[in-house]
Amino acid sequence: MDMESVEDIVIVGAGIAGLGTSLALHRLGLRSLVLEASDELRVTGFALTMWYNAWKALDALGVGDALRRKHLPLDGTVFSSSETGSTLSQISYQGKGKYGNRETRCVKRKVLLETLAEELPQGTIRFCSKVSSIAEDGYLKVLHLADGSIVKTKVLIGCDGVNSAVAKWLRLANLVSSGRSAIRGMAECRKPHDFPPKFLQFFGNGFRSGFIPCDGNNIYWFFTFPSTSPQYEDIRREASKMKRFVLDNLGEVPQQVVEVVENTDLHNIISSPLRLRWPWNVIWGENCKGNVCVAGDALHPMTPDLGQGGCSALEDSVILAKCLAEALLVGTQSINSKYEEDEYGKIKRGLEKFVKERKWRGFALVATAYVLGMTQQSNGTVMKFARDKLLSAYLAGLVPKMADYDCGNLN
Structure with a gap:
């Protein structure tokens, strides 16, 4: 391995957001390098619900059908009281929402990550590559890795989860x-x-x-x-x-x-x-700075009560890739040329466009998940009565409402 290399785009973290973003960029003709700290794909959590917004993104990435063949379609959700055993409300996945079919499946995390990784060009993922520090060299960001090697990049994307090193470099608010x-x-x-x-x-x-x-x-x-x-x-x-x-x-x-x-x-x-980052921090935080940004859990960590953590990470992947493609698909020149300054400005505007497009969506998901989880788990007498007798249908309806979203195609 070279002790120093220069890349156009470096993504930190080979999770859902990292692999999804790399694949989306690949589909658009842009190469990226994914740095993963562990020695293999990390699979924690076993599985995750893929709501209809996720399938829009998976189809845009070109892996939807491969995952459909391995996972059962679900008919709906049934909400019940564990105190009385009675059914409180139900959601059917039949019919169509604003953006098409309300397809929902529970997908094994290992299968999802492997499917995304298999579509990437060989050598895209570099394992055992833990980022120990981030520095700057002109317009380039310099990543010092734990093994002593150095990677310089024109674009740095942090997809390294709730404990993101890139989010810390951006000085985003701590999780609570x-x-x-x-x-x-x-x-x-x-x-x-x-x-x-x-x-x-x-x-x-x-x-x-x-x-x-x-x-x-x-x-x-x-x-x-x-x-x-x-x-x-x-x-x-x-x-x-x-x-x-x-x-x-x-x-x-x-x-x-x-x-x-x-x-x-x-x-x-x-x-x-x-844990989560308070939703107002998703709006007010400096989620990108120059040629650096974050996506997925590094951008909008939320509680799992909506089942939207992985889904929204896939949305991020498609939208971020499109914003970057607009900036980068104009050819490349020497890093030392005057063009570098123009390219840096385009990258900056592309990342700012991504953050602007995603911040209110992230705010809504983080806030809704938190309120839904706290309400459903509340054990207070008044809240239990309101939840079970008055709000059950409304609370159940929040899930399909937040899933009815289309990130668009990779055109």
């Missing part, structure tokens, strides 16, 4: 705790399951859970709870205790749901705190 944590699991069935093709959600007693089939043999689930729970510190490092905690607090749910948790192997259970 939502006061809640999540336990996630994947039940791998040895024979085909008979779980309904629906997203089943339950809330009550201060807890919230969800169960979604990915395919004929795998069911993804989550369980969110207050981080102030007395058992939290005791359970968060041991999968066996996490599993017991979930089973003890599921409440009035169907036996089929209980069996999903019971049949989940311990190595398929993880726990993590739910």
Whole structure:
């Protein structure tokens, strides 16, 4: 490996946003280098709900059909009380929204990342490349990596998640705790399951859970709870205790749901705190500076209550690539030429256009997810009554409303 190299575009992080942005740029004829700190694609969280806005982006990237073949379509969401077992409201995915079909599937994160990576040219992803510091050399950004090598780039995009080094360089606001944590699991069935093709959600007693089939043999689930729970510190490092905690607090749910948790192997259970950047910081923060910007969780980290973290990262990928293409698809010249200043200005305007287009969308997603999660998990008497008797249909309607979005094609 060369100890120093110069690139047109460097993306930090080979997650959904990083790989999606690199692939979108590739589809538009622009090469990028993706730096990933780990030695392979990192797969945490097992699976994620891909709402209709995500499928618009996946189709734009050219990988939608490959993922459809491996994941079941879902019919709808059913919201139920885990205190009484009664159904509170339902959402059907049939019919069309403002931007077309309301297609929804639960996609395995590993399959999604591998599908995106396989479409990239060989050598696009450089593993074991942890960024230790960021400096400047004229218009270029200089990345010092942990292995001692140096990468200089005309464009730097931080897609390195909630603990983004690029976001820290931009001095974006720190993340805050939502006061809640999540336990996630994947039940791998040895024979085909008979779980309904629906997203089943339950809330009550201060807890919230969800169960979604990915395919004929795998069911993804989550369980969110207050981080102030007395058992939290005791359970968060041991999968066996996490599993017991979930089973003890599921409440009035169907036996089929209980069996999903019971049949989940311990190595398929993880726990993590739910954090976010306050939505007003998404609007007021300096999300780009010159030829540097962030996307995905680095730009708008949110709680998972809308299931829009991965979906919005894919939206970012397509829109960012289009904004950059407008700036860069004019040919290249020597870095030392007068053209460099013009190119820098175009890149700057392209990134500013991306941030301007995404900030209100990010604000709405972060704010809605936070309010929805807090409302659904509230254990106060008044809030529970309002939620279950008055607001259930409205709250359920927020999910399809926020998913009805089209990021456009890569033209």
